[in-house]
Amino acid sequence: MEFSIILLLTVAIIGVVDSRYLSFTYITPIVVMLVxxxxxxxxxxxxxLAYNYGMSDTTGVHSIVRVMMHDIASAPQPGDPLSIIGLALLNGLAEEFLFTGTLYGIVARFSKAKYLAAFIAALAFALFHTQSYLGVTPLNYILNVWEYRGKSLLLLSPMITQLVKCGLFQQEMKRGGGLLGVSVGHAAGNGILLLAYYGYM
Structure with a gap:
């Protein structure tokens, strides 16, 4: 429900800002693979990092899915792979529309400062994921940031990811597209991790 609301709101905003954001370009498949x-x-x-700070028993990308994707992985196990794919797609679209298309897109367009816009979007994306990575709400994290000194390094993961996506989104925009590649890439990345986590691959 949360992702559905975010998706609907940001689709409405993006429709006003730039309807070309979901256009396919010749670099879209490359963007998907890079994401x-x-x-x-x-x-x-x-x-x-999670292993070093005692938040995971083992290392390996699949072993950290519950930490990385807490909101989805902690829900009751979906009954079939299509449910997982649907959740991953909705999550990927909602987050890309909100952070890349809306936040980064609007700040970059009106400030003309693309690097600053990318940093703001990456910071917001990381803060949005404090619940997933650190088990604390963004507000509680900000108010008690000193308590999470070492564990804050975990937020490098969403920050770096978002910086890369902003750069790729910018390249798509130059070619008349925008969000399609990063959205599909995000959804595919989530879906593959979840399918592996639940033992489907």
Whole structure:
């Protein structure tokens, strides 16, 4: 429900900002592959850090899915792979529409400061995931950031991922597209991890 609301709201905003955001370009398949690769690379980083800070018993991308994707993985196990794929798709679309398309897109367009916009989007994306990575709400994290000194390194994973996605989104925009590649890549990365986590692959 949460992702559905985010998705509907941001689709409405994006429709006003730029309806071309979901256009296919010749680099869209490359963007999808790069986002999936980034997902795995930063997943490996978060897995290593989580293990070092006692948040996971083993290292490995699949072993950290419950930490990385707490909201989905902690829910009752979906009955079939299609349910997992649907959840991953909805999650990926909602987050990309909100953080990449809306936040980064609007700040970059109106401030003309693309690097600052990417940093703001990455910071917001990381804070949005404090519940998943650290088990604390964004507000509680901000108010008690000193208590999470070492564990805050886990937030490098979503920050790096979002910075990469903003760069790829910008390249798609130059070619008349935008969010399709990063959204599908995000959903594919989530879906593959969850299918493996639940033993489907």
């Amino acid at each position: 999936v690769a980034t997902h795995y690379a930063t997943g490996a980083l978060s897995s290593y």
